[in-house]
Amino acid sequence: MAVFGLVSAVAGFVKVRFLVDKAVIDNMAFRFHYRVTSAIFFLCCILCTANSLIGDPINCINDGAIPAHVINTFCWITSTFTLPHQQGKPVGTHVVHPGVGAYVEHEHETRYHAYYQWVPFMLFFQGVLFYVPHWIWKNWEEGKIRMISDGIRGAMIGPKEDRKEKQKRLVQYIFDTMHLHNMYAAGYFFCEALNFVNVIGNIYFIDLFLGGAFLRYGVEVVQFSNMNQENRTDPMVAIFPRLTKCTFHKFGASGTIQKHDSLCVLALNILNEKIYIFLWFWLIFLAVITGVALLYSIIIVVLPSIRETILKRRFRFGPPSGVSGLVEKTQVGDFLLLHLLGQNMNMMVFGEILDELSCKLNEYMHNNMPTAPSTMEMSPIYPSKDKFPKETEA
Template structure:
């Protein structure tokens, strides 16, 4: 029987969907993006520059130099018609008064994406480190939800577990404040990480990331030949590079190379997806922190949330339980309710209520109280007409 419940038990958790969006999904997205930016074999060389020198070794040096030192585009030439006025967006001879945008981030993209992904996992890691498995130890095997169906009588020694957990909560009332405050801090840290990621990425891409997605979607329906693609401005596929070397006579020769940056074909798609995801994640996390603030400041709101986790007939007992409960006690009870099946949690509230209201020397019988609660009409499954008629016959016979 113990083996059965070990197999069917759901791993108990205190966190929520928004929390998991950070350390589970966003973390994986950034690691996947890191992997994609290193798949050079799928797109060819990282960078390929055109020069007037017919030498493979010289061209390799120019390619390495331009990839490490960066390329540039002319801002004035981005609005001109491609194929007639300029060969590529932003590519052309600059004038003295022209402003030039240098692109030097290529070799840093995989490292930045990896570190940002790790940062999204840090709040979860800090929470698990500080929590130390406390909640999992408290709930033990009571986190079984739907595997048993309605046949909860098979639940192995749940009354004993209820009694032990109720005694523990009575003994440690108001004793989990540090535990709760650490959880709230990690939730706030999630918001800090996603906001910091947005602004750091904007700085990393030269101040172009915060409005990147809106500008891309704004021109999505326009004619490709008569529009300035924001992706080509932030992640140019063609750019210029100036390489200086000594000539045969020792004079400095300046070569103006035009470079194909194949890796930007992947970068532009990655950062467009990350822009959409980070904006949505920031909005969801901000709304969740507003919800968390309401649960901290409004005790009646907390009570209503917990009442939704129990059956109606137990809400009176729950009201008594919450009378002297603190914010940390509510968080612990609410987490228990999320990890228990509704009826199991309702039964536990009865045990907890009796434990909190019992006096020394005047013991109460939780099983008897539980039976009385289960007999209430709004607590048990409504009988069908045939079953109701059969019950009347049995009572008449008795």
């Protein structure tokens, strides 16, 4: 029951984060990292430490010369091993279990398994890694979107007079800080790139942790499911063996060194194999959508026409002709600020804000545009006739 209490706590954490009315300061791919993926890793960490689900994580059998709790503890804190040359042989006739059979020490290759001690720590650490880019961006952003959209954020629209006053203040803020948001955008794009590096790095990190067996793990499991049942070897059993060997040395009655072979059941691997096959598919999916989101951001920075298209799609309650002028007068940082504001507002309210901002920019450009002089004397670039030397009569 304690396990289900911990799982409920994680679920409650995710639920609260989704339901609390907070300003949205990122995109869906970004939220997949720190909301969904972090919660998945923390949940898997809890499941790996849930002894009530699988019993003891390791149980070893021997000839009775060593107490059970001693051999269990020894094999858990050191390592167990399997025999690669015994993989794929018929169980029951040639081997007792895949990778477990007779061998000659120092002649046959042995594959040691010590990762299972570190699985919960690794899962927790990776959950923290997927939260770090959000933490960096949240501190970089400093609640700007939340503060400037306070009172007009959300789908509900308040009293018209109050809403108009808040919209006016927001438009004035955007107008006064025009072209000052490029560092703000740089922080966002940096954290997006960090998300992509993070997911790719975690895939290779797990592969290194599992001894180079993770990159093709999902592919091999899919291939295994499509093979003939009589002629297939489960890749999950090869990577996460359920039965392994362990060697214990001790002194005998006469002082000679005695060697004791034990067979160890790793019940924890029945969970590990399911966890990592799910993580393989999830991380591949996450890498794809993160790469697409990063490519989308690069296109937005490079191509102003894309920014114009995005604003036109959101600018449904004002004249679309004003969008082109708005994009020409704004930079990438200004566009990101407007884009994030649009994610937090009612579509009609956001359209009114864009319309008012466009009108204010046009008015400013019109008032500050140099006018044509009515006479030659009024223009500073044309000197007065009196300043020209008079012609002498012939």
